[in-house]
Structures are given as C-alpha cells and as structure tokens.
Amino acid sequence: MDYENLLTERRSGADGALAVGIVTLHRPKQLNALNDGLMDELGHALAAFDADEGIGCIVLTGSDKAFAAGADIGAMASYGYMDVYLGQYITRNWEALREVRKPVIAAVAGFALGGGCELAMACDFIIAAESAKFGQPEIKLGIIPGAGGTQRLPRAVGKSKAMDMVLTARMMDAAEAERAGLVSRVVPNERLLDEALAAAAMICGYSLPSVMMAKQCVNRAFETGLADGVSHERSVFHALFATEDQKEGMAAFAGKRKPAFKHR
Numbered sequence: 001m002d003y004e005n006l007l008t009e010r011r012s013g014a015d016g017a018l019a020v021g022i023v024t025l026h027r028p029k030q031l032n033a034l035n036d037g038l039m040d041e042l043g044h045a046l047a048a049f050d051a052d053e054g055i056g057c058i059v060l061t062g063s064d065k066a067f068a069a070g071a072d073i074g075a076m077a078s079y080g081y082m083d084v085y086l087g088q089y090i091t092r093n094w095e096a097l098r099e100v101r102k103p104v105i106a107a108v109a110g111f112a113l114g115g116g117c118e119l120a121m122a123c124d125f126i127i128a129a130e131s132a133k134f135g136q137p138e139i140k141l142g143i144i145p146g147a148g149g150t151q152r153l154p155r156a157v158g159k160s161k162a163m164d165m166v167l168t169a170r171m172m173d174a175a176e177a178e179r180a181g182l183v184s185r186v187v188p189n190e191r192l193l194d195e196a197l198a199a200a201a202m203i204c205g206y207s208l209p210s211v212m213m214a215k216q217c218v219n220r221a222f223e224t225g226l227a228d229g230v231s232h233e234r235s236v237f238h239a240l241f242a243t244e245d246q247k248e249g250m251a252a253f254a255g256k257r258k259p260a261f262k263h264r
C-alpha cells in the first residue's frame with residue numbers, strides 16, 4: 001500500500017520466523033510533524049500489520065533529524081474549541097496505536113517533541129539513537145501536551161522530571177532519557193534501525209500469543225492496582241498452558257533444541 005506521509009516495509013524473518021513490519025514517518029520538510037493525514041495513515045498501516053498473520057512485531061521510526069517534531073502546528077493554529085471538540089482532535093486517529101496488540105518498538109533519532117514524544121511513549125518501548133532529543137514544549141505554544149504526555153511521561157520518568165519538562169519545555173537528551181527510564185537502550189546513531197530490527201527479530205522468534213499476552217499484562221500494570229494486576233497476569237499465565245507453543249517451548253528446552261513455534 002502506498003501512503004503519502006509514510007513508508008512501510010516488511011522485513012522477512014530468518015528460518016521461517018515471523019516478519020517485522022517497519023513504518024517510517026515521512027514528512028521530511030516538516031520534520032515529520034503529525035497532521036491528520038499522517039495520523040490517519042499511521043492508524044491504517046499499524047492496523048494492517050497487526051492483522052497480518054505473517055507479522056510478529058512492528059518498528060516505528062522517523063528520520064535521522066526527527067522522529068517527529070510534534071503535532072502539526074500550522075494545521076492546528078486556526079482551530080477553535082468546537083473544531084477540536086466536535087472533530088475529536090487527537091482522539092479520532094491517534095488512539096489507534098492503543099488498539100495494536102502486537103509489540104510496537106519506537107526507534108527514535110533526532111527530535112521527538114510534543115506529539116512526537118507522546119507517539120514514542122505510546123509505543124511499547126523506545127530504542128534511542130545518541131542524537132535523540134525528547135521534550136514536551138507545548139507550553140511555549142500556550143497549550144499543554146494533548147496526546148497523553150502529562151500521563152505517560154510521569155509514569156516513565158517520575159513526577160519531578162515530568163513536571164520539569166512539561167513546565168519548562170526543556171529537552172532531554174538520549175543519555176538522560178535512558179537514566180530516567182524513558183528509553184530502554186541508547187545506541188550509536190548509525191546502528192539505530194539495525195538494533196531496533198534485531199530486537200524485533202528476537203521477539204518474532206517467540207510464540208506470538210505469548211508475546212501478545214506479555215504485552216497485554218505489562219500494559220495492565222499501568223491501568224490497575226498490584227493485586228488486580230497480579231491476578232490478571234496469573235489468569236493469562238494459566239491460559240498459556242492451553243497453547244501448543246507452551247508444549248513445544250518446554251519440550252524443546254528439555255530436548256536441548258530450538259523450539260518450532262506455530263503461534264498457536
């Protein structure tokens with residue numbers, strides 16, 4: 001499928017493993033500023049990879065200069081309250097990412113600001129290039145983060161750093177983002193896509209139902225208390241004993257061989 005603001009690619013896995021879906025944000029002249037057209041396409045591309053039985057993991061990336069410099073300021077400058085309220089601005093298309101059941105890795109180089117930082121945080125984990133810069137500069141525009149930044153940033157980096165970033169608009173470099181727990185790893189700029197693809201390929205080698213349920217359970221940690229979360233995890237853990245892949249994974253361990261998962 002051809003998109004106006006995205007590039008998509010399917011990277012086949014080795015030894016019959018599931019493939020990786022790559023989505024590259026592509027509005028280079030606007031530093032990948034996120035307008036409705038791009039977000040509609042992104043929702044479509046992610047849903048298509050999610051529904052594709054041959055795909056096990058998705059990597060979302062941008063350019064060397066910018067993952068995304070935020071929501072498109074030019075597009076929203078003239079909006080009034082009724083435009084954003086009745087048009088469900090952000091809600092209408094940005095929330096599509098939350099519906100994706102397969103893992104989505106954000107591979108971030110350059111600017112991830114405002115909605116760009118929020119988009120990265122809505123992914124399952126972030127691998128950052130040394131050049132990555134994260135920030136929520138909306139306060140400079142007379143607004144606040146509107147795609148989950150005030151909620152996901154404190155959960156990732158704690159209240160003090162989140163307040164600092166949201167209230168002063170300062171950027172966090174990759175090293176600070178890793179120290180603060182916003183990103184899972186920092187890699188040399190030229191290695192970013194390779195490292196993200198290697199992580200995705202690793203995930204694609206596991207049983208897809210267990211991968212999807214692991215994602216579901218970790219996400220539950222952000223939505224519930226500890227006792228309910230552990231109870232949810234236990235139910236899902238028990239359910240996995242109904243899969244063929246649990247038998248295969250454990251038999252392969254005992255037989256000292258590589259498992260041949262069927263994703264069933």
Ligand code: CAA
Pocket residue numbers: 029030031033034069070071072073074090111113114115116118137138141144145146147149
């Ligand atoms: N929206 C629309 N266009 C943008 C943009 C954005 N968020 N960010 C950059 N651009 C455009 C610039 O207008 C410029 O276009 P022109 O060449 O036509 O002038 C082009 O991209 C290149 O940008 P700069 O010349 O500014 O590049 P720079 O290297 O000097 O600076 C930058 C880079 C620091 C990222 C700077 O562009 C910037 O501050 N961008 C805005 C960041 C921002 O405020 N993001 C938050 C948006 S609000 C939001 O996201 C709300 C929400 O929570 C959903």
